[in-house]
Amino acid sequence: MIYHAHPRPKTGSKSHGRRRESHEWPRDAPVKPAPFRYLRPESLHEALVHLTEHGDEAKILAGGQSLVAMMNLRLARPSLVIDIGGLKGLSYIREDEHGVTIGALTRHRHLEHYPAPLSGFEVLPTAAELVGHYSIRGRGTFGGSMAHADSAAEWCVLASLFEAQMVATSQRGDRTIPVEDFFLGLFSTALTPEEVLTEVNLTSSYEHTALHEYARRRGDFAVVTAAVGFDLDKGTIRRPRVVLGGVADRPVVTAAAQSVLEGAKPEAQVFEDAGRAAAASLQTTDDIHADAGLRRDLSASLIRSALASAMERRDGRA
Amino acid sequence: MTVHEHDVELHVNGESHRLTLETRRTLADVLRHELGLFGTNLGCEHGICGACTVIVEGAAARSCLMFGVQADGCDVETVEGLAEGQELNDLQQAFSRHHALQCGFCTPGFLMLGTSLLREERIYSREEIIEIVSSNLCRCTGYQGIVNAVVEVQGRRRVDS
Numbered sequence: 249m250i251y252h253a254h255p256r257p258k259t260g261s262k263s264h265g266r267r268r269e270s271h272e273w274p275r276d277a278p279v280k281p282a283p284f285r286y287l288r289p290e291s292l293h294e295a296l297v298h299l300t301e302h303g304d305e306a307k308i309l310a311g312g313q314s315l316v317a318m319m320n321l322r323l324a325r326p327s328l329v330i331d332i333g334g335l336k337g338l339s340y341i342r343e344d345e346h347g348v349t350i351g352a353l354t355r356h357r358h359l360e361h362y363p364a365p366l367s368g369f370e371v372l373p374t375a376a377e378l379v380g381h382y383s384i385r386g387r388g389t390f391g392g393s394m395a396h397a398d399s400a401a402e403w404c405v406l407a408s409l410f411e412a413q414m415v416a417t418s419q420r421g422d423r424t425i426p427v428e429d430f431f432l433g434l435f436s437t438a439l440t441p442e443e444v445l446t447e448v449n450l451t452s453s454y455e456h457t458a459l460h461e462y463a464r465r466r467g468d469f470a471v472v473t474a475a476v477g478f479d480l481d482k483g484t485i486r487r488p489r490v491v492l493g494g495v496a497d498r499p500v501v502t503a504a505a506q507s508v509l510e511g512a513k514p515e516a517q518v519f520e521d522a523g524r525a526a527a528a529s530l531q532t533t534d535d536i537h538a539d540a541g542l543r544r545d546l547s548a549s550l551i552r553s554a555l556a557s558a559m560e561r562r563d564g565r566a
Numbered sequence: 567m568t569v570h571e572h573d574v575e576l577h578v579n580g581e582s583h584r585l586t587l588e589t590r591r592t593l594a595d596v597l598r599h600e601l602g603l604f605g606t607n608l609g610c611e612h613g614i615c616g617a618c619t620v621i622v623e624g625a626a627a628r629s630c631l632m633f634g635v636q637a638d639g640c641d642v643e644t645v646e647g648l649a650e651g652q653e654l655n656d657l658q659q660a661f662s663r664h665h666a667l668q669c670g671f672c673t674p675g676f677l678m679l680g681t682s683l684l685r686e687e688r689i690y691s692r693e694e695i696i697e698i699v700s701s702n703l704c705r706c707t708g709y710q711g712i713v714n715a716v717v718e719v720q721g722r723r724r725v726d727s
Contacts, residue, residue: 285570286589286635309636316631317612320592329589331636357625381701383616383679386625387632467701 281319288331295332295444296419302328303441309333310353313380313388314396338391338446343367347410347451352391352444360385368453369410371475371558375402375459381467391445397437400470400494402459404431408491408499409457409475410450416443424449431498454487455479458558460550461493470494471538474550476558478509485509490522490551495532495543504529505551519555523548574638578603579647587634593627594618596634597644605645605674609703616702619675620644626682645674648681656722657681660715668706675702680716684723692717 289295299306307326309315310333318324332338338353341362348369350359360376379385379393379402393403394414407414412427416439423443430438439445454477461470473493479486488509490502505526512518527548532540570589575582578601585600592611597603597620609617611630618630621643648655654662657680667673676699683690683698690698695716699709 280595281590281592281633283568283570283588283590286572286633288635288638312631312633312636313613313628316592316633319590320611320613320630329633333636381616382683382698383619383626383628383701384613386682387622387627466697 278322281316282322282325284319284326285328286331287328288334292332292335292338292417292444292446293419295330295335296417296442298328298330299442299444300419303443306330306441308392308395308444310392310395311355311388312392313384314392314398332444333389339389341366347449347453348372349447349449350390352389352394352446352448354390356380356385356388356390356393359390368455369450369457371457371459371477372406375406375475378402378459378461378470391448394448395437395439395445397431397435397498398469399431399434399496399498400461400473402461402470402473402493405473405475405491405493405499406459407448407450408501409452409459409477409489411452411489413449413451414445415447415449416440417446418442418444422446428501434497436497452477452489454489456558458554460554460557462546462550472543472546472550474547474554476551476554478514478555478558480514483513485512485514485518488522490526492526492530492547492551495530495547500530502526502529502547502551509555514555514559516556519552520548522555523550523552526551572635572638574635576601576634576637576642577640578642579644585634589633589635591634592630593620593622593632593634593637593642594629596637597629597642600634603644603646607671607674609671609675614703615672615675616679617672617675619678619702621678621682624682624685626679643678643681645677648677657684657715657719660719661712664711664715664718666707666711666715672702672704672706676704676712680712680719684716684720689724690720695720 306328309329309331338351340351342349356376356379362373366372393401407427414425414430416423425438457477459475461473463470471494475491478488488506490505492500505522508522508525527544530544532543534540571586573586575584597606607617609615613628613631618628619626620629623640696713699712
């Protein structure tokens with residue numbers, strides 16, 4: 249099938265397009281994004297100046313895979329959009345003795361295809377494969393997902409697993425926010441209007457990690473996400489950490505599961521007990537995607553299977 | 567009411583266009599209505615269906631999830647750029663041979679998605695190709711023809727290179 253371009257609107261010279269008249273695009277009908285001002289700063293510094301002045305009415309645009317969708321549906325109507333997607337120097341993945349540091353504009357795709365195992369954080373590339381779809385991963389960013397703060401999102405759950413330090417930058421400089429103080433509620437973070445997330449430091453590594461999630465279809469938003477990490481010392485589980493996403497308005501660390509695991513043998517029964525303990529302790533709610541009972545069942549099941557995966561392979565790949 | 571507009575330059579299928587765009591116009595709508603390139607279709611306009619998939623700076627991108635102004639200075643490829651005049655390219659011909667299209671609405675998005683993954687260095691397994699093409703919605707074909715076409719072209723392009 250050949251697709252013919254329709255005849256171009258008549259123009260004076262080839263290099264100038266005809267401007268559509270504004271009445272041709274419905275502005276007061278609630279379709280298409282609502283009007284907004286757009287700025288594309290050439291540097292982080294310039295972006296921060298704009299934020300200091302206009303932060304209250306602005307949204308940062310990075311990959312746009314969450315924000316533009318919301319703007320198309322008019323669920324978000326910022327009066328100013330500050331596009332930092334093209335800024336250089338904010339896309340990197342660094343490993344050192346302290347852990348892994350990820351620049352906020354790192355595309356999901358770069359994590360997915362990271363060419364070496366990220367020792368102590370092996371689950372990161374595996375989890376990246378679960379983020380959205382192929383096309384989404386080519387544009388969406390790690391930091392953007394974090395700042396969007398969907399509690400079931402893979403990166404948000406892993407930030408909690410790895411006890412991330414989030415670096416928020418404003419004209420006044422950098423401020424480091426520990427992950428437990430970063431996610432404040434549904435789509436809500438501790439970032440102030442003048443701040444942009446620039447970097448995430450993952451500090452707490454584990455020998456065994458895994459992330460399992462349940463979604464209606466592969467690539468859909470997860471209903472429940474479970475991430476686990478632990479070390480093994482002489483065949484005994486040490487330093488277990490179990491985080492659930494999608495069960496509350498932010499990622500939840502389940503102490504109940506961790507208590508079952510600490511000092512226990514990495515066996516199927518132990519994993520099942522850990523999942524059950526987490527489910528029993530869970531305060532969760534009904535919504536259109538699942539009721540509380542299903543969320544508890546999913547939590548138990550995903551924790552159990554994630555623990556088993558983490559034992560089989562260090563990166564938890566099924 | 568104030569209209570917020572920017573002057574931009576888009577490089578689409580190898581041609582440069584200077585345009586004055588309202589900021590709220592998505593790249594999909596700009597391609598269609600400013601440039602008359604109606605091959606790119608709108609299915610859902612919130613990033614779920616993939617019918618609007620084009621290639622921006624070498625990567626598959628859902629054009630409903632970008633504003634036209636974001637593409638200032640960027641290289642954009644649409645389905646109109648695949649054929650050489652009247653001659654369909656190898657991927658288009660494979661789609662035809664494998665019955666990878668019926669109504670054709672989703673087809674441009676699949677062609678651009680396929681073009682993008684076929685350009686990569688790595689060789690994708692059939693399972694991986696199934697995974698990737700499942701990210702776009704097709705209601706007609708049941709996907710097998712689409713998968714078969716992409717698998718075949720990947721094989722042929724590797725042999726020829």
